[in-house]
Amino acid sequence: MSEQLITPELRQWIIQQAQAGHSADVVLEAMKASGWEESVALDALEQVMMAGAAQAQAATRHVPEVVTDGLSRVWAHDKFVNVLVQIRHPRVVVFGDFLSAQECEELKAQAQPRMTRSQTVVNATGDSEVNEVRTSQGMFFERGESELCRRIEARIAALVNWPVENGEGIQVLRYAPGAEYKPHFDYFDPNQPGTAPILKRGGQRVGTVVMYLNTPDSGGATTFPDAGVDVHAVAGQAVFFAYGLPHPSTKTLHGGAPVQQGEKWVATKWLRERPFE
Known part of the structure; x- marks a missing residue:
């Protein structure tokens, strides 16, 4: 045509x-x-x-979305959260006061005993492995594992209009000086043979929430190279981004810039199409 x-x-x-x-x-x-x-x-x-996701009914919504109705402060389950920045394409929203200082410290304390070298997905098999593109330490909570996890998960669900059961467990990551996560997409590549078994557990990833548990002395921003956007890591803030298609056109290529001084702690929540099991 x-x-x-x-x-x-x-x-x-x-x-x-x-x-x-x-x-x-x-x-x-x-x-x-x-x-x-x-x-x-x-x-x-x-x-x-x-x-159109913001106007869709919950039953037919296919990507998580933040609905602000023009407000700079929105209610998220149990507290008000500030909307600092909104970008339409890629769909990126930065929140202030998402976590309290106490919640940041408590999440770090709960995660600390279980931290190991972070892994990435092997596209050919769907398994995980240590990879030089990701030089952090991390761990996963089970969904709803603690009262704190349940509170944060409910807050995210309310904020992005997505069911709690469609979320993976919270992952906590620690980046030491020099550690980074090179640019990547969070969705699973549909053209890779290892993707099929991963999708059986809840479908594609369609959104990500990255929560900052501390403020590095220097470096450590979340970068979106295709959009020319950097989100600085500030304790208590969070960044949400959605990707309704498993395709680079979503412009959600992103990475964790190297930490130059101090360390960076983040908590990541990935959102799936369907209930994650």
């Missing part, structure tokens, strides 16, 4: 496919097979599944 328009009928068709349980990558492939140009198909999917 020389010129392909995103019509209301096309948007409705995409919504129907999502309601029928088809994932975004399956819908994308179906559109391409029907003759849609990939760029047009991606734009249509993002309009429906990302930009």
Whole structure:
């Protein structure tokens, strides 16, 4: 087609496919097979599944989303959270006062005895391994493992309008001086053979919340290279980003810049399409 328009009928068709349980990558492939140009198909999917998520009903919402109604301070389960920055594409929101100083210290204390060298997913098998791209130490809590975990998980669920059961357990990471996490995507590459068994546990990852448990003396920002955005690590703040498609067009390539002085502690929460088991 020389010129392909995103019509209301096309948007409705995409919504129907999502309601029928088809994932975004399956819908994308179906559109391409029907003759849609990939760029047009991606734009249509993002309009429906990302930009429209704030207005969608909870039953048909397909990506987590922050709904502020123009307010700079929103209620999240048990406290008010400040909305400091919002970016539409990529969908990035920075929050202030997400965690109290006491919660930051308590989470670090609970995690400390179980810290080991962080691992990354092996695309070919779906297993995990130590990799030089990620030089932090970390551990995972089970979802709802402690009262503190349950409180934070409920706060995230309320803030991004996503069910608690669709979240993985909180991961706590410690970056020593010089440690970093090179730029990567959080979704699982659908073209890799190791992805299929991972998706059985709850579908694709569709959103991430990174919570800062301390403020490094220097360095350690969360970087979004494709968007030219850096989010500095400040104790108690958090950054949320959503990616409705497992595709680089979401511009959610991100990394943890090297810590130059001091250390950096973060807690990460990944959100899945379906209940995570």
